[in-house]
Amino acid sequence: MFSFSEENYLKAIFHLERKYQAGVSTNALAEEMDTKASSVTDMIKKLSEKELVIYKKYQGVKLSELGKKTAIEVIRKHRLWEYFLVEKLNFNWDEVHDIAEQLEHIKSEKLTQELDKFLGFPKRDPHGDPIPDAEGNFSVANKMLLSELGKAEKGICVGVKDSSSEFLRFLDKNNISLGKEIKVLEKESFDGSMLILIEERELRISQLISNNLYIKIQ
Amino acid sequence: MFSFSEENYLKAIFHLERKYQAGVSTNALAEEMDTKASSVTDMIKKLSEKELVIYKKYQGVKLSELGKKTAIEVIRKHRLWEYFLVEKLNFNWDEVHDIAEQLEHIKSEKLTQELDKFLGFPKRDPHGDPIPDAEGNFSVANKMLLSELGKAEKGICVGVKDSSSEFLRFLDKNNISLGKEIKVLEKESFDGSMLILIEERELRISQLISNNLYIKIQ
DNA sequence: AAATAAATTTAGATAAGTCTAAAAATAGGT
DNA sequence: ACCTATTTTTAGACTTATCTAAATTTATTT
Numbered sequence: 001m002f003s004f005s006e007e008n009y010l011k012a013i014f015h016l017e018r019k020y021q022a023g024v025s026t027n028a029l030a031e032e033m034d035t036k037a038s039s040v041t042d043m044i045k046k047l048s049e050k051e052l053v054i055y056k057k058y059q060g061v062k063l064s065e066l067g068k069k070t071a072i073e074v075i076r077k078h079r080l081w082e083y084f085l086v087e088k089l090n091f092n093w094d095e096v097h098d099i100a101e102q103l104e105h106i107k108s109e110k111l112t113q114e115l116d117k118f119l120g121f122p123k124r125d126p127h128g129d130p131i132p133d134a135e136g137n138f139s140v141a142n143k144m145l146l147s148e149l150g151k152a153e154k155g156i157c158v159g160v161k162d163s164s165s166e167f168l169r170f171l172d173k174n175n176i177s178l179g180k181e182i183k184v185l186e187k188e189s190f191d192g193s194m195l196i197l198i199e200e201r202e203l204r205i206s207q208l209i210s211n212n213l214y215i216k217i218q
Numbered sequence: 219m220f221s222f223s224e225e226n227y228l229k230a231i232f233h234l235e236r237k238y239q240a241g242v243s244t245n246a247l248a249e250e251m252d253t254k255a256s257s258v259t260d261m262i263k264k265l266s267e268k269e270l271v272i273y274k275k276y277q278g279v280k281l282s283e284l285g286k287k288t289a290i291e292v293i294r295k296h297r298l299w300e301y302f303l304v305e306k307l308n309f310n311w312d313e314v315h316d317i318a319e320q321l322e323h324i325k326s327e328k329l330t331q332e333l334d335k336f337l338g339f340p341k342r343d344p345h346g347d348p349i350p351d352a353e354g355n356f357s358v359a360n361k362m363l364l365s366e367l368g369k370a371e372k373g374i375c376v377g378v379k380d381s382s383s384e385f386l387r388f389l390d391k392n393n394i395s396l397g398k399e400i401k402v403l404e405k406e407s408f409d410g411s412m413l414i415l416i417e418e419r420e421l422r423i424s425q426l427i428s429n430n431l432y433i434k435i436q
Numbered sequence: 437a438a439a440t441a442a443a444t445t446t447a448g449a450t451a452a453g454t455c456t457a458a459a460a461a462t463a464g465g466t
Numbered sequence: 467a468c469c470t471a472t473t474t475t476t477a478g479a480c481t482t483a484t485c486t487a488a489a490t491t492t493a494t495t496t
Binding site for chain 1: 452453454455456457460461462
């Protein structure tokens with residue numbers, strides 16, 4: 001079994017690989033993990049010895065098949081627990097991340113399977129992210145950022161890029177939640193803000209907001 | 219916040235204090251924690267600095283009020299999670315201990331409270347042990363060991379002293395479970411075994427068994 | 437009360453994960 | 467191609483929790 005720290009590194013590498021297919025740099029990992037580059041190098045060596053990552057000095061890291069499988073298992077647990085907290089224990093979607101960061105490291109395959117079953121095999125967590133199934137498969141939705149929409153186009157809100165409490169509470173306050181339709185009424189080119197229509201209300205949002213909201217078109 | 223290891227020591231001291239009111243010895247703790255006496259001394263010093271225990275060299279330890287409160291919180295979480303695993307996730311009572319050992323260290327007061335509410339504020343875990351409430355109060359049942367009963371006496375099974383898988387599975391196999399009435403038909407003085415009546419079946423059990431089964435009389 | 441046994445503590449070592457500071461390698465600009 | 471800036475790695479140190487082996491304290495026995 002792997003330590004909490006090892007699992008967290010694997011998860012971080014997994015997420016960064018989407019952006020850096022050629023290999024995740026030490027500095028990128030250090031920023032993601034909120035630690036120093038030298039610590040990252042140390043851990044990468046350890047993960048490499050355990051054959052969880054493929055690593056050549058100065059060339060960045062990639063996950064091995066085992067590393068990827070392990071990372072996906074951790075992500076599966078994280079998202080199942082988030083779903084549990086919101087659907088069964090009345091948590092708001094902005095409160096669950098830190099607790100799920102702890103729960104994702106609990107080691108018991110049976111627990112994960114039974115939790116999944118108990119929850120009715122949910123497909124997405126409260127932030128719209130897909131939950132991997134027991135085999136590690138999960139849909140990579142054809143989502144796009146709201147900011148990519150043009151004037152008069154519309155989409156369904158399906159997820160958030162930033163899942164910080166601050167952002168999620170902003171969305172709550174403005175009644176923006178997953179599943180709602182958003183139509184772009186106007187786009188202001190000089191600051192990137194847009195006027196949107198959501199549930200018959202008009203709302204002006206900054207580019208920072210539209211850049212962190214995923215939508216699905218059609 | 220305290221480390222997993224610190225919490226485990228506090229829990230162990232709490233349990234041992236029932237037996238050693240004068241103070242828990244280093245060796246007793248070492249055995250309970252399955253570690254070396256020197257490691258125990260190291261940890262006790264640390265707990266003492268943090269004012270979680272009262273410690274004088276060579277005199278054993280006792281929990282401080284803070285230490286006791288912390289230990290009870292961990293035990294509360296352990297037992298709530300055990301109840302959750304059995305009642306919601308279809309675990310058998312012999313499978314839950316190791317997973318609860320992990321879950322008991324999750325830090326979130328809200329999680330504990332909401333879990334308690336979700337489960338309907340259960341009073342006892344699957345092994346019959348009382349679950350402390352949010353204020354740390356819990357009933358210390360007036361239970362006794364089955365082995366203390368005399369011939370022709372009877373009681374209701376309310377808990378187990380040993381909660382190892384092996385013992386619990388033995389009980390399952392022989393259809394002994396919490397809430398059932400047990401009557402002593404015969405006691406064999408030379409080996410301490412007894413013949414009991416449970417659900418109209420007669421069963422001979424060794425002293426090891428009757429020494430690990432709690433019953434309530436009347 | 438002295439001698440021995442048992443329990444406990446101390447001293448020093450180890451492993452995991454992190455850090456700072458310095459060295460080495462790579463990348464970029466001219 | 468060279469010089470500089472950036473990135474990455476190495477070296478050495480620190481903390482937590484553990485260990486072994488030795489020293490010390492307490493308890494027991496005669």
